[in-house]
Amino acid sequence: MAQRTTDRPDRPTIFVDADACPVTAEAIAVARKHALPAVIAGNSTQNLARHIRRSDPREDSGGFWVDTLAVGVGADSADFAIVERLSPGDIVVTQDIGLAAMVLGRKASAIGVRGRVYSLATIDMDMEIRHQEKKIRRQGGRTRGPAAFTDEDREHFAANLDRLVREAIPRRTP
Template sequence: MKIYVDADACPVKEVIIEEARDFEVPVILVTSFSHFSNAKQPSGVKTIYVDSGADAADYRIVRLVEKGDIIVTQDYGLASLGLAKGIIVLHHKGFRYTNENIDQLLQTRYLSAMARKSGQRTKGPKPFTAEDREKFRDLFKQVISREKLR
């Protein structure tokens, strides 16, 4: 098992690294070169840099991920590609993408995009909170511990 993180805008990277270390699960942060850092990563964490082009990180993650791995992303498109490969996909606000909820999420995203394209204003996502962080931590620990038992 490995954990792949769509890392460009992920607000729970530290939580993922901390909890994955406790379970001895490797973490791969996939991010664009525009977020390059010389900072040394903790043991068990690897960073893969990709071009800054649209969806470059998503395509790299889809190429690397294997059955039994976990993806953490806020991108519904990447989530649907991961689900199609039978991967566990988590959102940083503490919910799991499923085959039952992904169609509705993609439909909502599409309708919002069409509304914006026609000049309408749409609401953005609610701010990320400490409660969201803890909800993610709880779900993440639950998923890893269950998957480690398999």
């Protein structure tokens, strides 16, 4: 996998937790627009490269490039692979609240596939809700699943990721 460029450490990398991610193409489009590196992480049984255009650079060119990070099929393999490669200021696209908590702990940003930007102020409550719902399911109960993913969710995600990237890139003074 290509590594972060050393002459542009102020530029975040966008990591996509691609396991069942409906907005991988949108995340790469934002990376392309802002000339940022992107890494698509998922288990090795997926065709991660299907998200990459033939013309996309696959090696660090000092700007936009995109690469894949294939991991084993074990639970949370992609999560741990992403976390160990994170640098402060990077951005992770994920549906996984546990991964979002680890990302925030590494001083990086996390955004959900519906455009929700996770924050340190609310992540503990998110984790508690996840824990309580898991307890209910283990006892045979049912919890409400997510609503169907919509085009509005996709647009909300793209707009919020774009805003998050703009906030992460330092402004250049003339």
